[in-house]
Amino acid sequence: MYQSLGLVIPCYNEQQVLPLLFERLHSFKSQLNMEVKVIFIDDGSRDTTWEQLFQFCEMNSFASAIKLSRNFGHQTAVSAGLSQIDTDLVGVLDADLQDPPELFIEMMGKVREGYHVVYAVRKNRKENFMLKFAYWLFYRILKKVANIDLALDSGDFCLMTKDVVHWINQMPEHNRFVRGLRGWVGYKQIGIPYDRAGRAAGETKYSLRKLMGLAMDGLISFSSLPLKISGWIGFFAAFLGVVYLVFEFIKIFFFEKAPSGWASMIGVTIFFGGVQLLMLGIIGQYLGRVFDEVKNRPIYIAEQTVGFLTKPK
Numbered sequence: 001m002y003q004s005l006g007l008v009i010p011c012y013n014e015q016q017v018l019p020l021l022f023e024r025l026h027s028f029k030s031q032l033n034m035e036v037k038v039i040f041i042d043d044g045s046r047d048t049t050w051e052q053l054f055q056f057c058e059m060n061s062f063a064s065a066i067k068l069s070r071n072f073g074h075q076t077a078v079s080a081g082l083s084q085i086d087t088d089l090v091g092v093l094d095a096d097l098q099d100p101p102e103l104f105i106e107m108m109g110k111v112r113e114g115y116h117v118v119y120a121v122r123k124n125r126k127e128n129f130m131l132k133f134a135y136w137l138f139y140r141i142l143k144k145v146a147n148i149d150l151a152l153d154s155g156d157f158c159l160m161t162k163d164v165v166h167w168i169n170q171m172p173e174h175n176r177f178v179r180g181l182r183g184w185v186g187y188k189q190i191g192i193p194y195d196r197a198g199r200a201a202g203e204t205k206y207s208l209r210k211l212m213g214l215a216m217d218g219l220i221s222f223s224s225l226p227l228k229i230s231g232w233i234g235f236f237a238a239f240l241g242v243v244y245l246v247f248e249f250i251k252i253f254f255f256e257k258a259p260s261g262w263a264s265m266i267g268v269t270i271f272f273g274g275v276q277l278l279m280l281g282i283i284g285q286y287l288g289r290v291f292d293e294v295k296n297r298p299i300y301i302a303e304q305t306v307g308f309l310t311k312p313k
């Protein structure tokens, strides 16, 4: 019933890994007896990525590439690909071969069992200990606080049916946390474990800043808990203040009259000043995102396409 498979591959300065990727895609395609299409998204690369993609797409009719007008970020690049693909099944994978395309064969087995989303769950990672711990913690916190059922330790590497992709494309968000949107859609979803290899070539394109941005998008877009926490802290602080005032009144009327406690005054003032700024910051995070949404700019700009996608939509 599913007759075609489309792969969405975001590429940002991936010149070193592309020859390996092309080879792997050819061998993967020859293992399947169904139509396979590939859409590469060049996310504003500054190396020879676009030239290589261009050449590959001109030589292989199953491939197409979109050149974004600048670096929009991984999640936007994936969204751009998803909005252009029209196959029955859609797979998302990284260009660096950390996500083995062969796993899609196992994933397709699950789709035939009736699942609409099959995502890959990382059994282990080849990153350093601190980063591994940070990822581990982030997914657990997010799962606890998110308003949707989020998959643990799963990135964007997944296989989805056309229906799910349709609904993801319907979501107008500009701050796109694709794995969250995917979870939000619902349908039957399942994870399958895999060993995440190291990068086949090149360096990671995720700077710490981008990684933090992704974490923030996930947290803020899928949870209002930070806002609630700030409310609770405010309530607790006000309560403490009242108790303290009552205590001071009792002291003045019944015990001593001399003012004292300059240091504690300053301490409390600074502490609550800090708490207020922190809470304003949290509100600011939400407000900034609301601002991004109401501006309603296009999510991405396609400058050029090559291959079966004729012109940028």
Ligand code: UDP
Pocket: 009, 010, 011, 012, 013, 014, 043, 071, 072, 073, 074, 075, 077, 093, 094, 095, 096, 098, 203, 204, 205, 206
């Ligand atoms: N990527 C992208 N835009 C960016 C950063 C990354 O399209 O701004 C792509 C990158 O080319 C790769 C995928 O997103 O295909 C994942 O990036 P990377 O492998 O560097 O991240 P890591 O695996 O280290 O988390």
Ligand code: MG
Pocket: 094, 096, 098, 199, 204
């Ligand atoms: Mg990678």
